[in-house]
Amino acid sequence: ASAQWFKQAFTYLNVDLGKEYLALLSSWIDKERLGRYESPNAALKKEHRPATLSTWQKKRFIESCEPNVSDDNFVVSLSGEVWRWWVSLQPAWRAIAPGTKPSYPPVIKTGMTNWKSLDKKGLNGWFGLLVCLKWWGMGLKYCPAEKRAELREDWLRAIGDISAMLNGLLTYYRASPK
Template identity: 30%
Template sequence: YTQILEEWVHLEKSSKFMSLQGPAGMLDSKDRPQEVRWWIARKHLVTVRPSIPDVKTFAGHWWRWWACLQPEWREITAPSGLSHSPLPRHGRDGDCSALDKPGINGFLSIVVCLKWWGFETAAASKDPQWLAAIQDTKWVM
């Protein structure tokens, strides 16, 4: 997760910490976990965390949202099984501009979801789905 934070800071630095307004600065909300909406309504406070009664359900919602955010050339689904094998990555030459959303309403929402998921998973460092999410998010960034 620390590597994700480092990549996110790099993303924010490269945009000079600008926070674009309107759709240009927002990730698509289709299939977004409801916890993100809850957090946004509380002005993105880092001191608050939503209640996540079922981590597996939250993880499923996160993966649906993540898959929905991907460009058309990158078709992914949530990994299954006990290993966190890499998701399909067909090179870095595809357009990922739909995910290039620095600022308060952009990639931060993805990063904070991974934080919540990690907190709710007692052994996050061994959770294959969480590890795959971390790995794939880092690759995209």
């Protein structure tokens, strides 16, 4: 029964937005498998979470309540909100100034043990980040042509950074005594 949420979440996220997105999706699957597909109440910090995601979550993840990704300004707005939220979620050892984007790729050293701010599973964990990246990726084709390449590059950078941190968390899990 605990895996039912995961099946629905995976079905929702499983769209072909390119190899980078699919690699992140694969890492997320690994994380949830290691967490035995549980969906506890513990959540990623809500402060700075994109409003569109909060609204969609309050409506119980109903697809008909998704944001309009074809709106001209959607990706521009969402991308800024995703970066702001992502930066606010980082462990203290990453030391990213608010209002800036992290240097890429992140420097993850062996022995980094404080992953608490990112160590969340289930519907209230990394799923929300991936939902935002899905919407961002789907909305790119509707962006004005003169902004599309830059917004796609920013999306790929976000995927790269989020993937690197998720993989760092997975490495920490696997190295931790059981």
